Amino acid sequence: MAIELEPLPLPPSADPSNFLEFGKEVKGVDPGKLSPEELEEIRVLLYKHDALLFRNCELSPEQQYALTKVFDPDTEIYGHGNNKTETAKRSILHPYLKTIPRVPQVQLIGHGTVHDHEGIAVAELQHPSHKNFHQTHLSAEDEAAGFTRFYRWHIDAALYALEPPQVTTLYGISVPQGPKQVVRYEDGTGDELPVSLGTTAFISGRTMFEILPSELKSVAVRARVRYAPHAYEWMSTAGAMTTGLGLETEGKEKPLSELADWKEEDVKVYPVLWKNPVTGALHFEVHPAGVQELFIAPLPAGAKREGALYPDGAHLTDLKELRDLLYKMQRPGIAPSLVYPHDWREKDLVLFHNRGVMHSIVGVFGPGQVRVFHQCNLAASSGPVGPSDEDVLKWA
CATH class of the missing domain: 3.60.130 (Double-stranded beta-helix)
Structure with missing residues (x-):
């Protein structure tokens, strides 16, 4: 058949x-x-x-x-x-x-x-x-x-x-x-x-990417996330948000010095958007609970700066700041209708x-x-x- x-x-x-x-x-x-x-x-x-x-x-x-x-x-x-x-x-x-x-x-x-x-x-x-x-x-x-x-x-x-x-x-x-x-x-x-x-x-x-307003699409397409080493051990002492979409920021993550041995070369840094190998579409793919840092590249030459977020780029290391930004981008994508x-x-x-x-x-x-x-x-x-x-x- x-x-x-x-x-x-x-x-x-x-x-x-x-x-x-x-x-x-x-x-x-x-x-x-x-x-x-x-x-x-x-x-x-x-x-x-x-x-x-x-x-x-x-x-x-x-x-x-x-x-x-x-x-x-x-x-x-x-x-x-x-x-x-x-x-x-x-x-x-x-x-x-x-x-x-x-x-x-x-x-x-x-x-x-x-x-x-x-x-x-x-x-x-x-x-x-x-x-x-x-x-x-x-x-x-x-x-x-x-x-x-x-x-x-x-x-x-x-x-x-x-x-x-x-x-x-x-x-x-x-x-x-x-x-x-x-x-x-x-x-x-x-x-x-x-x-x-x-x-x-x-x-x-x-869909999570496509429903974003233009200023957040701009951030997403320029952004990379750095995950904590041994992320599941790192997050094991923290607590998640009520939506299950990332962690509450209370300083409860396990200190890096207390994690199992890790190597810098094994730490993962990935783009926020991943390209589909068949359709070419961009998919917003971030495991929010494991993110430790967020990198945003500057706007490319000729891009419109008016209303843009982080036009000169940014390196976010404050967990509350980067989690709030990720949540703002990801939360619309888990609406009940989606x-x-x-x-x-x-x-x-x-x-x-x-x-x-x-x-x-x-x-x-x-x-x-x-x-x-x-x-x-x-x-x-x-x-x-x-x-x-x-x-x-x-x-x-």
């Missing part, structure tokens, strides 16, 4: 006009048994649409790894590395990832106690929630009433030493059902978002362009609920490409 595409099943909260190109459901093919020609078509489709959904799949860890590797054949290490060193154990990600022994690029994630799974005798899985990461927590009464939060808006990336994966694949094996929940943004806007239990929320980095909260079914497979979207875990599971997912992404063989000189001239 030929590959068929249908729109994603959008919830009533989503504005369909913002999802004309973002996300497609793929029918007519088995993602575990694609021909070379079909694999190439899927590769191009993912970069065009940023997220692809396959329903009712049978997918082994070996098949998931092989499918993920199509997007970067020159790499084979899991996106955050496969080591079990003390450095990895000090990361805030450590409690949530269990490696499949025979395919270490694939991680077991989810919630609850899992027995005899793919060579793992027993796994105690924990679904991350805002209680693990936010500065403030919802009250027990609000949680009982069905309210929840985004956990952390992010890209899948080590943010140190390894390059961000091109694509992440998520495969739902056991998907507990329950009452819908409502995400509260709690940032003074009154924004809320009804979601299914345990949704994964996605937004388009391209979020695709995927309503998981068992045997759903979602591929997403990790260099083109941002995503967040959402929700809280109750006692006895067991959720089993396989996740795979691979540290890329090269770094992201930023705006071209022509892009800078166009948007600055």
Whole structure:
């Protein structure tokens, strides 16, 4: 059968006009048994649409790894590395990832106690929630009433030493059902978002850039971020904002002198905007919780200076200042009408362009609920490409 595409099943909260190109459901093919020609078509489709959904799949860890590797054949290490060193154990990600022994690029994630799974005798899985990461927590009464939060808006990336994966694949094996929940943004806007239990929320980095006013587009196209060394250890003692979009600035980040050994050459500095390899579009791709410094280049010669922000460039090291600027640029992109909260079914497979979207875990599971997912992404063989000189001239 030929590959068929249908729109994603959008919830009533989503504005369909913002999802004309973002996300497609793929029918007519088995993602575990694609021909070379079909694999190439899927590769191009993912970069065009940023997220692809396959329903009712049978997918082994070996098949998931092989499918993920199509997007970067020159790499084979899991996106955050496969080591079990003390450095990895000090990361805030450590409690949530269990490696499949025979395919270490694939991680077991989810919630609850899992027995005899793919060579793992027993796994105690924990679904991350805002209680693990936010500065403030919802009250027990609000949680009982069905309210929840985004956990952390992010890209899948080590943010140190390894390059961000091109694509992440998520495969739902056991998907507990329950009452819908409502995400509260709690940032003074009154924004809320009804979601299914345990949704994964996605937004388009391209849309995040395109909806910015011209003066912030100019900043974005000229800007680079420097991530803290061992960023997940650095942020582990701090608390996130209620929207999950970055950290509150309270001086609680772990001092660099207390981090695991690190090298300056392994610290990552990336452009704020990443260029899509197929469409050429620019995607706003910043993991706000890990940013330590922000560099803004001066306006190019001939650019209009009236009304411009940072016309002579800037190097921001004050965490409050740079976080406020990033939040101002990123917060519009997570508005309820722009979020695709995927309503998981068992045997759903979602591929997403990790260099083109941002995503967040959402929700809280109750006692006895067991959720089993396989996740795979691979540290890329090269770094992201930023705006071209022509892009800078166009948007600055």
